[in-house]
Amino acid sequence: MPSDRNDLPTSADVFCAAQTIADSVHRTPLIRSQLLDQVGGANLWFKCEHLQKVGAFKARGATNALANLPAGAEVVATHSSGNHGAALAWAAAELGLPCIVVMPETAPRAKREAVQSYGAQIIICGPTQLERETALQAVVEETGAHVVPPFDDSRIIAGQGTVALEVVQQCRDQGFTPDVLLAPVGGGGLLAGIGLAMAALAPDVLVIGAEPAGADDAQRSLRGGVHVTTQQPQTIADGLRTTLGRRNYSVIRRTVRDIVTVSENGIVRAMELLWTRTKQLVEPSAAVGLAAVLEHSARFRNKNVAIVLTGGNMDLDRASSLLAGAEK
């Protein structure tokens, strides 16, 4: 790994990360559904990262980051309303490292409970980006904790990218080659990592990102050629409300073919289809890839498309109201 975290990660970092984390994370299954193939008009394979440790791909990056801590780091910290906080808490507990997670008071109960269950200390703060950063800064000053950011970090990007190496291998095992690898993009840790992995391993595969139309900073950044760093996200996909990171943008513009957006209705419909057809309880953010296939059908028709299902963590009462809303 680059010793200076300001460096950009490379494809080689992803391959190293795969070695580093192999014994700590699950090699999640790649599943299909004939019914969804019919609905989508394409051959779809779903990479089940909701079955990953802590219920999200974030376990990959967190594990890789903690395996590459600077000398002397004895406490780790982050701010997160979501799966990164749980992943870091889990990965730290595996190593016996103390962990502090700054969480906004608005974070879903399920995610707070997850962080707690892994034994991390939680600091509650206000919901804005500034309040979170201020609270985290106070933690660092008080404890000397080493901060592991959720996405704008080379170790994190490399860790998340390992999912793509598995997808390619699992596709080969099943006797096919993907035409497209489709992943949601929020802060861009996953998509940048996948871009790096595929650039080295399978450059013919189109890597495409998908994001809610109500949080389309990544598309605007990529299509406009200028990194958009602010937005007012409006989406039920709580994992995708973050703004694309600096390193993430730099990597994505070089390695990702395009980013498409999807509607809120499309996300709910895709989530409903995944729940009822595959019986997999994925969170809204995880449904964005399938939503992209359904809303941009001409683009994906009859193609072999691998889609990352990113996570499965949500409050049951929230699931409940989304389900009720999804009813005809």
Added chain:
Amino acid sequence: MPSDRNDLPTSADVFCAAQTIADSVHRTPLIRSQLLDQVGGANLWFKCEHLQKVGAFKARGATNALANLPAGAEVVATHSSGNHGAALAWAAAELGLPCIVVMPETAPRAKREAVQSYGAQIIICGPTQLERETALQAVVEETGAHVVPPFDDSRIIAGQGTVALEVVQQCRDQGFTPDVLLAPVGGGGLLAGIGLAMAALAPDVLVIGAEPAGADDAQRSLRGGVHVTTQQPQTIADGLRTTLGRRNYSVIRRTVRDIVTVSENGIVRAMELLWTRTKQLVEPSAAVGLAAVLEHSARFRNKNVAIVLTGGNMDLDRASSLLAGAEK
């Protein structure tokens, strides 16, 4: 298969059925969850029949029944409010056979839609057992259809039992031997089939049935030694409201060690745990096995317990209200 359907099925019938249906149904995965092991105080393996064709183990029996039709049967029919109707419709469509399913007007929409989607003809009738049987009899008289009963049928019992052969093989592949195989019991097709399979293949494994306390005819039959043939079932586990069949009782009393009951709260809690911990969207009936482990914990403590997750079909709005009810 026995040529006379009044005969009882044998262990050999289950082995034959496994050969017969191997190319038509999925070999579903056997999964585990460290968190559920902790909660349950036992080593739990879950056989994922909610990932089976049509989303339920019923695809096994239906496929085996249609592979063993009497000469001249050109139309098949059944009455079902649940997964058996969908399974028969699917299996018939695979063979290009016309299929008629008599369904009570109270059947869940999702199950009606499933039957329709496989191209079967649906006849709606009143909800009582008598109304269903009368409507089915009329269909038979009019069309000469061959009736495939949902559970009290040797071909069905043998087909459902194939799940146990896979469980034993998959446990071996993972390097352990189950102490207990735990399955829900409604009409008893699954449990009888498992009993037959294990009697021949692994007689040291305790086969135990689980049913809702509000539909406990199987426990009363087994413990009292007299086949209880009527009950007023009160349970959210809609797949387990049926009364134990005649052949099923005969087989179960010889091959099943015990039947335990679980509370309605226990079923909802187990379902909630399965949803949140394994991310598998199973229906209430499928949660009864885990509920048994939780409510009879002394009995299962530190044992290796394989549990059949029987299906994953339910209306989303119904799931929604159960989820809301499960909230603290």
